Amino acid sequence: MVIPVVYNLRSVKERWTSAIVAVLGIAGTVGVFVAVLSLARGFKATLVSSGAYDNAIVRRAGATSEIDSSVDLEQVKIIEDAPGLARSAGQTLASPEVVLIAPFPLVTTGTDANVQVRGISPAATEVRSKIKIVEGRMLQPGLLELIIGRNVSHTYQGLSLGSSVKFGGANWQVVGVFDAGGSAFDSELWCDAGVLKQAYHRPGNFFNSVTVHLASPDSLQQFKDAMTADPRMSVDIMREVEYYEKQSTLLSTLIRVLGSLVAGIMAIGAIFGALNTMYSAVAERSREIATLRALGFGAGSVVFSFMVEALLISLVGGLLGCLAVLPLNGLTTGAMNWQTFSHLAFAFRITPVLLALGIIFALLMGVLGGIFPAIRAARRPVAPALRAM
Numbered sequence: 001m002v003i004p005v006v007y008n009l010r011s012v013k014e015r016w017t018s019a020i021v022a023v024l025g026i027a028g029t030v031g032v033f034v035a036v037l038s039l040a041r042g043f044k045a046t047l048v049s050s051g052a053y054d055n056a057i058v059r060r061a062g063a064t065s066e067i068d069s070s071v072d073l074e075q076v077k078i079i080e081d082a083p084g085l086a087r088s089a090g091q092t093l094a095s096p097e098v099v100l101i102a103p104f105p106l107v108t109t110g111t112d113a114n115v116q117v118r119g120i121s122p123a124a125t126e127v128r129s130k131i132k133i134v135e136g137r138m139l140q141p142g143l144l145e146l147i148i149g150r151n152v153s154h155t156y157q158g159l160s161l162g163s164s165v166k167f168g169g170a171n172w173q174v175v176g177v178f179d180a181g182g183s184a185f186d187s188e189l190w191c192d193a194g195v196l197k198q199a200y201h202r203p204g205n206f207f208n209s210v211t212v213h214l215a216s217p218d219s220l221q222q223f224k225d226a227m228t229a230d231p232r233m234s235v236d237i238m239r240e241v242e243y244y245e246k247q248s249t250l251l252s253t254l255i256r257v258l259g260s261l262v263a264g265i266m267a268i269g270a271i272f273g274a275l276n277t278m279y280s281a282v283a284e285r286s287r288e289i290a291t292l293r294a295l296g297f298g299a300g301s302v303v304f305s306f307m308v309e310a311l312l313i314s315l316v317g318g319l320l321g322c323l324a325v326l327p328l329n330g331l332t333t334g335a336m337n338w339q340t341f342s343h344l345a346f347a348f349r350i351t352p353v354l355l356a357l358g359i360i361f362a363l364l365m366g367v368l369g370g371i372f373p374a375i376r377a378a379r380r381p382v383a384p385a386l387r388a389m
Contacts, residue, residue: 026365055128056240059071150179224237267361
């Protein structure tokens with residue numbers, strides 16, 4: 001026979017004070033667990049969305065990022081003549097670019113954070129079709145003009161449409177704001193590549209990388225084969241989306257590991273809270289348990305009943321923790337991307353999968369907090385408890 005669930009509901013109601021402590025402990029743990037995972041997922045999603053499957057990025061062989069890469073002008077010309085690339089108005093859709101970092105004060109703290117500055121070619125917006133100017137206008141080649149990502153103005157001081165900023169020994173005018181669809185480009189400053197090299201006294205015949213638009217997603221191998229066969233080309237070629245996914249690995253892994261450690265420590269406390277609640281229930285209900293056993297309910301039924309009670313408490317705690325973190329969804333924060341040493345704005349991403357993981361985590365804590373008290377309840381001798389009535 002199975003003990004009715006209504007019995008467990010009444011038991012939780014009678015011991016509501018200890019049950020609330022256990023619920024809050026589990027809710028706090030689940031909240032931290034889901035928030036950390038959503039932070040890591042948001043960071044990764046922001047970077048991965050920067051890449052397009054039908055784009056490829058060319059860097060110096062062995063370079064870990066655009067920052068420490070270099071591609072010379074001769075190699076750029078070879079790339080532009082390579083097969084497998086899309087063309088528009090007779091021109092290859094290839095954008096040789098210069099990438100560096102410049103310090104700007106954050107709005108929140110006033111302390112400097114590194115902003116990624118990208119010197120682009122005229123083909124940059126065709127190569128990356130998701131880029132749309134939403135305020136102002138596109139920059140003019142050859143002038144000290146900037147367009148900024150939509151996250152920049154509310155992340156850094158002094159960077160807004162119409163403002164004038166100084167870096168690299170030159171005064172730049174912000175003439176436009178672009179939307180990059182929530183990608184990492186929304187945290188960048190874009191300007192003319194030639195002007196940026198002049199401002200930083202860099203050689204005119206060197207770029208950091210070349211981003212190309214493929215004739216089709218399947219033409220990547222054709223493009224790679226052409227570059228590999230040319231002895232003048234010592235470069236790494238990667239699909240753009242894969243490059244940005246790789247860039248996200250270090251920090252997203254670090255966030256998950258540190259967050260899991262914090263959540264694990266909190267989980268231990270929550271489990272002890274559940275243990276305390278369930279052990280107290282066993283001690284207070286020894287006569288009830290004996291009566292149930294005398295009425296024909298077996299040890300398995302008692303264990304099952306106490307597990308139902310523990311899982312009920314943990315389920316409520318899990319649901320409460322998930323509800324508590326839902327307002328974080330879409331909230332923008334920022335962190336240093338250790339691959340590029342630049343500050344990146346990104347949003348918490350709380351998905352149904354993460355909420356489901358939070359509930360499963362809560363139920364796991366309920367199982368660990370309820371199994372031992374449940375076994376103890378089932379092993380309590382029946383006769384002594386009945387004689388004490």
